[in-house]
Amino acid sequence: MSDYQRISEQLDDVADAREEGRRKMDWAAQHMPILEHVRDEFTADRPFEGERIGMAMHVEAKTAMLVETLAEGGAEVAITGCNPLSTHDDVSAALDSHENITSYAKRGVDDEGYYAAIEAVIGHEPTITVDDGMDLVAAIHEDYPELIETIIGGAEETTTGVHRLRSMDDDGALEYPVFAVNDTPMKRLFDNVHGTGESSLASIAMTTNLSWAGKNVVVAGYGYCGKGVAKKAAGQNANVIVTEVEPRRALEAHMEGYEVMPMAEAAEVGDVFLTTTGNRDVIVDEHFEKMQDGVLLANAGHFDIEIDLEALAERSVDHYEARDGVDAYEMADGRRLNVIAQGRLVNLAAPVSLGHPVEVMDQSFGVQAACVRELVDNGDQYDPGVHDVPDELDTEIAEIKLEAEGVEFDSLTETQREYMDSWDQGT
Numbered sequence: 001m002s003d004y005q006r007i008s009e010q011l012d013d014v015a016d017a018r019e020e021g022r023r024k025m026d027w028a029a030q031h032m033p034i035l036e037h038v039r040d041e042f043t044a045d046r047p048f049e050g051e052r053i054g055m056a057m058h059v060e061a062k063t064a065m066l067v068e069t070l071a072e073g074g075a076e077v078a079i080t081g082c083n084p085l086s087t088h089d090d091v092s093a094a095l096d097s098h099e100n101i102t103s104y105a106k107r108g109v110d111d112e113g114y115y116a117a118i119e120a121v122i123g124h125e126p127t128i129t130v131d132d133g134m135d136l137v138a139a140i141h142e143d144y145p146e147l148i149e150t151i152i153g154g155a156e157e158t159t160t161g162v163h164r165l166r167s168m169d170d171d172g173a174l175e176y177p178v179f180a181v182n183d184t185p186m187k188r189l190f191d192n193v194h195g196t197g198e199s200s201l202a203s204i205a206m207t208t209n210l211s212w213a214g215k216n217v218v219v220a221g222y223g224y225c226g227k228g229v230a231k232k233a234a235g236q237n238a239n240v241i242v243t244e245v246e247p248r249r250a251l252e253a254h255m256e257g258y259e260v261m262p263m264a265e266a267a268e269v270g271d272v273f274l275t276t277t278g279n280r281d282v283i284v285d286e287h288f289e290k291m292q293d294g295v296l297l298a299n300a301g302h303f304d305i306e307i308d309l310e311a312l313a314e315r316s317v318d319h320y321e322a323r324d325g326v327d328a329y330e331m332a333d334g335r336r337l338n339v340i341a342q343g344r345l346v347n348l349a350a351p352v353s354l355g356h357p358v359e360v361m362d363q364s365f366g367v368q369a370a371c372v373r374e375l376v377d378n379g380d381q382y383d384p385g386v387h388d389v390p391d392e393l394d395t396e397i398a399e400i401k402l403e404a405e406g407v408e409f410d411s412l413t414e415t416q417r418e419y420m421d422s423w424d425q426g427t
């Protein structure tokens with residue numbers, strides 16, 4: 001096993017950290033009725049007895065509730081972060097104090113530490129992997145293929161991870177089944193849209209102490225995340241400009257009433273730029289050249305490659321921290337371009353960021369928990385490759401949430417069901 005140390009061995013004041021982490025988790029737990037329901041079921045049934053679950057996720061209070069839910073179901077869980085800046089060390093320490101959980105996650109690790117922690121998790125020889133960005137799956141296939149034989153399957157949280165997995169699957173290189181949790185309605189329509197929209201805007205506003213009202217906000221990418229960001233920014237009286245490369249999505253944005261234009265034009269008029277494409281090099285040198293003094297640049301896509309910070313650094317004559325979480329790059333002509341959270345996921349990586357709202361993550365993690373249970377119950381029915389989450393699992397999570405919210409809804413009558421299933425009943 002890698003000799004990378006668990007978080008408890010890395011912190012000076014572990015007891016205080018654990019207490020604070022537990023406090024954050026207790027708060028989250030009060031607003032996660034789905035995980036509470038699932039946890040009660042797992043605690044009674046212990047479905048994961050004998051399983052080892054390896055996880056690479058944003059280690060903060062909401063994720064911690066998922067981790068504990070799996071551990072209470074009998075699993076041995078080893079976890080690390082999926083981004084060097086999104087870990088809350090206190091939560092990591094609180095998790096690490098659970099007898100069935102080992103946490104290696106530490107905020108601010110360099111690349112070497114980040115991948116050493118991934119290896120440490122793999123050292124526990126997981127039988128199930130839970131990823132946010134596919135780093136565990138990639139490392140296992142590249143460096144520890146001998147473990148694949150005993151891995152039942154995995155679950156992937158985010159769009160970028162699912163993209164990478166599908167590419168791997170297309171190449172015939174993915175050797176165990178992985179559920180695309182991201183693609184379920186219960187995840188994507190809430191987490192990506194509302195979660196990213198609300199938490200990205202909140203993080204930027206709190207980091208900068210600036211208003212949205214009257215600003216030209218350029219949203220790059222009008223996918224699930226971009227739609228949420230655009231809608232919430234418009235709701236705070238910003239003038240939203242969308243950039244896209246996919247014609248139907250560009251048209252959708254246009255029909256929603258947003259201005260749509262190429263980034264080369266948007267660069268000249270934007271006050272705030274937020275990338276949500278999951279792609280690379282979306283804002284590059286030619287755009288920096290045209291931007292106004294004082295613009296804000298942030299990214300909500302999974303990796304920190306959407307804004308070309310190397311080009312920005314090269315172009316700048318000075319670079320300094322303007323505020324906590326804001327790096328100002330000063331150009332030769334005096335313009336200052338401000339990058340928030342070093343171009344990493346702004347809703348998780350800025351110093352004040354808390355990630356998605358708790359209620360939203362309750363849904364996403366409810367689906368994750370259901371997928372892990374499905375792998376243990378029926379893993380042998382899934383071939384290697386990317387799999388859609390069975391619709392009944394997603395529906396089950398929605399029903400738990402509706403019941404917890406006290407929302408009642410209709411169900412089909414027998415006649416309606418027959419009609420919906422028929423093809424020969426017309427006018």
Ligand code: NAI
Nearest residue numbers: 158159160221223224225244245246277278279300301302
């Ligand atoms: P999506 O695939 O629905 O949307 C991405 C959009 O960006 C697409 O419409 C695509 O055509 C467009 N695009 C691609 N290259 C572009 C370019 N050069 N210029 C303009 N538009 C471009 O993906 P989704 O679900 O919106 O996720 C986007 C990213 O956000 C992914 O990296 C995902 O992993 C990440 N994500 C981040 C979250 C967070 O908490 N910050 C939460 C959920 C997802």
